[in-house]
Amino acid sequence: MEDYERNSNSPTHDEDSDIRKGPWTEEEDAVLVNFVSIHGDARWNHIARSSGLKRTGKSCRLRWLNYLRPDVRRGNITLEEQFMILKLHSLWGNRWSKIAQYLPGRTDNEIKNYWRTRVQKQAKHLRCDVNSNLFKETMRNVWMPRLVERINAQSSPATCEKVESTMITDPGQPIDVPSPVEPGYVQFDPNHHNQQLVPASALSATSSNSPAETLSDVQGGAVNGSGYDPVGQTGFGEFNDWGCVGGDNMWTSEESLWFLQDQFCHETTSYSYN
DNA sequence: AAGGACTGCAACCGCAGGTGA
DNA sequence: TTCACCTGCGGTTGCAGTCCT
Incomplete structure (x- = not known):
């Protein structure tokens, strides 16, 4: 499923704003991981704005919790x-x-x-x-x-x-x-x-x-x-x-x-x- | 080999509750 | 008390990969 994200097209932009949607890119992941490691995983709207990521706070939070968090387990449910x-x-x-x-x-x-x-x-x-x-x-x-x-x-x-x-x-x-x-x-x-x-x-x-x-x-x-x-x-x-x-x-x-x-x-x- | 159907999962959406000014 | 904002949750959707015919 990682390939799904890596290979899919670049994220779309919201028509009315500059908010990106869709799959995250490696670059975005790297920015978010780096930012969270420095500032912690709270105040997601602040993270979204300050990091330069054109994502909503909710999107950043979801990406972190479901995918980027270091202790997240992947693979088959035992x-x-x-x-x-x-x-x-x-x-x-x-x-x-x-x-x-x-x-x-x-x-x-x-x-x-x-x-x-x-x-x-x-x-x-x-x-x-x-x-x-x-x-x-x-x-x-x-x-x-x-x-x-x-x-x-x-x-x-x-x-x-x-x-x-x-x-x-x-x-x-x-x-x-x-x-x-x-x-x-x-x-x-x-x-x-x-x-x-x-x-x-x-x-x-x-x-x-x-x-x-x-x-x-x-x-x-x-x-x-x-x-x-x-x-x-x-x-x-x-x-x-x-x-x-x-x-x-x-x-x-x-x-x-x-x-x-x-x-x-x-x-x-x-x-x-x- | 091709294309339609199905599957799995990442990501989005809407809503509710919490919090602080 | 009210309002705006933020966070978290559950439901839903979109799409790449896989399977089947």
Whole structure:
């Protein structure tokens, strides 16, 4: 995506003013980074005016927070981060900035994009609203347990206890709220029984460097094993982990729920449901 | 090979809340 | 108290890259 910015045409100018819009250039980035390093990341309108950048303060702030900030993490959303997003979204809804506080280095914009492009896509394929009970049930009872399986599978038994039933929360029960983590650290313990801080660098070294460990992999890997999202693109006529059938044979919500309940019976052999 | 469809994500927009004069 | 300005947030858009037919 960096290429997108670097290769795209130069930013446009507002007709009425001299304000630039569109992708940032390397030169603009350099100016902004230099200016923020000297004057700090506050008073964005002042920065915009004083730096000579023909950008609005809002634009400068956004560019800094979402891209130029030194601690911003880029790359795939890890399994742990996916779990946190699902869990926190079930608590707070579209409070992206609040959710982002619990995912160090991830921006609200990135999380928002993740939700819209990955999660809402699944709701679409289930033919249900992302806020519907059916979708929430699917997320809680199918997707999150699978994430846990994957997380456990990639964790060393010596260093990470098997994640057990209590992380799969009862729909009627509140989910325990984790605490915001200190910058530069990633906190992950789905149970919150073994709260621990793990250096973000360590986590990214193990998880984010694995391109296949994406949501789509979690969704379809067990069935199709292709590494390519079978739900969003292909997988017609095949069951996927969301308990629906793609393409023209898409299940109705009722059928999905029926499958889900059946699936859930199997899930509970591994995860007891409190 | 070509072109249409789809995807992912950076960036913009509008609004609300906070703050200070 | 009111107004103007600033900041932050969530929603939306635009577009390059990728995939599919």
